[in-house]
Each structure stands twice: as structure tokens, then as C-alpha cells.
Amino acid sequence: MAKKVVPETARKRRRPTRTGTVLSERLIVETALRLLGHHGGAGLTARRLGAALGADPSTVYRYFRGMDDLTLAIADELIGRAVRGWRVRGEWRADLRELGLRLHSAYLAHPQAAVLAASRITGRANETATVEAILGLLRTAGFADGEAVRVYRSLVDLSLAFAALDSAALALPETVRDADREMWRDTCGRLPAATHPHIAATAAPLVACMNGSAYPTTLDMLLDSAAGRLSRTG
Missing domain, CATH: 1.10.357.10 (Tetracycline Repressor, domain 2)
Incomplete structure (x- = not known):
């Protein structure tokens, strides 16, 4: 069963990530684009995305139903x-x-x-x-x-x-x-x-x-x- 995406008002982090940024859907998409440029499609994973964002990989799933939903974004x-x-x-x-x-x-x-x-x-x-x-x-x-x-x-x-x-x-x-x-x-x-x-x-x-x-x-x-x-x- 697909994961339920948390509504925008509820999913925003109350505090910055380890890198000092506040997560948003747009930031995740921009970071994913950067990772694709460096690693290609096979290199775009929740683990690598979480590391680049300075957040736990599972955080991505608060914004997207999965990596395919991120691809659509x-x-x-x-x-x-x-x-x-x-x-x-x-x-x-x-x-x-x-x-x-x-x-x-x-x-x-x-x-x-x-x-x-x-x-x-x-x-x-x-x-x-x-x-x-x-x-x-x-x-x-x-x-x-x-x-x-x-x-x-x-x-x-x-x-x-x-x-x-x-x-x-x-x-x-x-x-x-x-x-x-x-x-x-x-x-x-x-x-x-x-x-x-x-x-x-x-x-x-x-x-x-x-x-x-x-x-x-x-x-x-x-x-x-x-x-x-x-x-x-x-």
C-alpha cells in the first residue's frame, strides 16, 4: 500500500536539518536534480537524498509517496x-x-x-x-x-x-x-x-x-x- 503523504501544514520540520535548512518539497526536488546530475537515475535513492539534505532518509516520504512520486515532481x-x-x-x-x-x-x-x-x-x-x-x-x-x-x-x-x-x-x-x-x-x-x-x-x-x-x-x-x-x- 502506498504511503500516505503528510499534509503540507503538518509535514514541515519545526527545526532545521543538520545542514541548517528547513525542508520543503521544492528543496527536495532541487536536491534530487543535483544528485541526478552527479549520479544518474540509478544514484537517486532515499538514502543518498537524505544524506544530501542532512535529514533521515525516511523524511522524504513525508513529502512524497515514494521515489516514483518524486520523479513526477x-x-x-x-x-x-x-x-x-x-x-x-x-x-x-x-x-x-x-x-x-x-x-x-x-x-x-x-x-x-x-x-x-x-x-x-x-x-x-x-x-x-x-x-x-x-x-x-x-x-x-x-x-x-x-x-x-x-x-x-x-x-x-x-x-x-x-x-x-x-x-x-x-x-x-x-x-x-x-x-x-x-x-x-x-x-x-x-x-x-x-x-x-x-x-x-x-x-x-x-x-x-x-x-x-x-x-x-x-x-x-x-x-x-x-x-x-x-x-x-x-
Whole structure:
């Protein structure tokens, strides 16, 4: 049976921890993000989190039902960081493009957390507010309800899928990332035109493209497609 989370008013410590801080849900999430950056998903444990907070590991369970509940809070925090400062300016395509880039960047800033949390549905405040904002933009732009939902789903899944993919690459050891980049240059960049004419003809832009993220280009393709569908349906 899942542990019962203590209400906010009752769970706050009356005195600081050994490190002189007063615990809060936000502090635990921020500390978990830091631990993920150092140790990866496998290294995020209640014991290690308690040690970093200067508190007994069981204290975490006064704020979260378990480590999976903490993972959902981490995912919602990343969404919150993405939308912080984002403003709707009235041009749906530009607004959604900016939001998509913000989501991608927020997750890439914490690649280990992104690998752990990008596929999760949080049901928390930042996520639901973002869903509301995206659907509002699309419906106001003139998309029918069903089409607005499809564009929303495509936009979010695209952003988080690329966040997970690109974060997985960033989470690799630097030597491995360097080897992957060299592989494109040393293999595809040197194939002869006699056997691989199309790769040889596009070698320079191919190597440059494959060593970066395709997300901005793919995002533009999605939004172009959505705009085309909107214009055709009137």
C-alpha cells in the first residue's frame, strides 16, 4: 500500500536539518536534480537524498509517496522551468515554437533527469497549466477541438521525445560522445562517390547536421504542417 503523504501544514520540520535548512518539497526536488546530475537515475535513492539534505532518509516520504512520486515532481519542475517567463504574444505558431524550444532546453539542462522523467505524465500544476495554455492557443487560432488536441499531442510528444533522445546523448561519457561525432566524419564523410554517390555529395552538410539536434528543424516542420491544415480547413 502506498504511503500516505503528510499534509503540507503538518509535514514541515519545526527545526532545521543538520545542514541548517528547513525542508520543503521544492528543496527536495532541487536536491534530487543535483544528485541526478552527479549520479544518474540509478544514484537517486532515499538514502543518498537524505544524506544530501542532512535529514533521515525516511523524511522524504513525508513529502512524497515514494521515489516514483518524486520523479513526477521532478518532471513537473522541469516543465515549470520551461514555461517560466514564457508569454503568449498572439501569434500561435511563434508562441508554440518558443514554448517547444523552451521545453527542449529545460530538459537538456538536466539530461540525467530528462532521461528519467521525459516520458512521465505528472498530473501536477505546471503540466496542467501548460496543457491549458497550448490548447487555448490552438483553439483561439481557429483549430477545431479534435484538431487542436492532435496538434497539442504531436507538439508535446515531439518535444519530449527529442528531449529524451538528446539528453541520452548528453548523459553519455564525453569520450563516447566524441567517438560518435568522429564516427560520422570518419565514416560517412569519407565514403567514395563511386559506391555512395549521394552520401559523398552531401558529406559536409550531413556530418554537420548529424552532430547537432534535429529538433528545431523537426519542430518547424510540425508547425508548418499544422498551419497548412488550418488554412485548408478555413
